[in-house]
Amino acid sequence: MTPGIRPLIAGNWKMNGTIREAIALAESIGANAPRGEADPDLVVFPPFPHLHAVGSTLMGHGVAMGAQDCHAEPKGAHTGDVSAPMLRDIGCAYVLVGHSERRLNHHESDADVRDKAAAAIMAGVVPVICVGETMAQKAAGQSESVIQRQLQNSMPDRFSTARGVVAYEPDWAIGTGRTPSEEDITTIHALLRRLAPAGTRLLYGGSVKAGNAPVILALPNVDGVLVGGASLAAAEFLAIAAAASPA
Numbered sequence: 001m002t003p004g005i006r007p008l009i010a011g012n013w014k015m016n017g018t019i020r021e022a023i024a025l026a027e028s029i030g031a032n033a034p035r036g037e038a039d040p041d042l043v044v045f046p047p048f049p050h051l052h053a054v055g056s057t058l059m060g061h062g063v064a065m066g067a068q069d070c071h072a073e074p075k076g077a078h079t080g081d082v083s084a085p086m087l088r089d090i091g092c093a094y095v096l097v098g099h100s101e102r103r104l105n106h107h108e109s110d111a112d113v114r115d116k117a118a119a120a121i122m123a124g125v126v127p128v129i130c131v132g133e134t135m136a137q138k139a140a141g142q143s144e145s146v147i148q149r150q151l152q153n154s155m156p157d158r159f160s161t162a163r164g165v166v167a168y169e170p171d172w173a174i175g176t177g178r179t180p181s182e183e184d185i186t187t188i189h190a191l192l193r194r195l196a197p198a199g200t201r202l203l204y205g206g207s208v209k210a211g212n213a214p215v216i217l218a219l220p221n222v223d224g225v226l227v228g229g230a231s232l233a234a235a236e237f238l239a240i241a242a243a244a245s246p247a
């Protein structure tokens with residue numbers, strides 16, 4: 001963690017669950033979320049159709065809500081897309097942009113990610129810019145150059161004013177039970193710290209569980225975690241959050 005930066009524990013629910021299940025999960029997280037001065041901020045990222053119900057459920061519980069993607073334009077003829085002002089309107093404080101599942105499965109470029117992040121900032125939504133190398137890039141020794149290029153090209157002009165968030169998520173660590181070594185996370189997060197504006201919260205994501213969260217959260221320049229699978233169980237997600245609270 002970084003002195004002076006409040007940790008952020010983020011749960012990316014991806015494309016999972018019914019509305020009923022989303023409400024139950026939000027109820028458990030909201031009812032048991034740590035609320036002390038020194039406790040981490042919590043945010044959950046439900047699928048679009050669940051945002052309204054989850055937002056209502058979390059009201060007054062001190063847990064923020066975000067969306068998993070947004071369009072770069074504020075409105076218009078973009079069938080199937082959702083704009084950043086719509087996300088703000090429904091109560092989203094954050095939005096993920098450039099998650100590897102978007103970069104790889106939807107061919108989103110750094111320029112696309114930058115435009116989405118700019119749209120989020122314009123709408124008053126904090127962008128969480130995701131970066132990360134593939135296993136082939138890691139094997140070729142290109143992790144740092146790939147991540148430097150991704151981040152520099154994905155940050156919009158006004159990112160420094162947005163109290164933005166950057167998440168390092170190597171795609172080979174997502175849902176695999178594999179994580180980079182502590183040394184590798186430390187190296188990448190030091191790079192992110194050099195590249196991102198001062199005060200940016202830097203998250204690590206990829207196979208974070210309650211078991212490995214204390215070690216990951218103790219690494220320098222790791223200001224929180226972006227949790228996928230383990231965020232779908234309230235007790236596990238809250239145990240991860242507890243690892244970011246003072247002992």
Ligand SMILES: O=C(CO)COP(=O)(O)O
Pocket residue numbers: 012099169173174175176177205206207208226227228229230
């Ligand atoms: O992609 C992730 C969060 O955005 C990480 O997913 P897992 O925690 O399931 O590996």
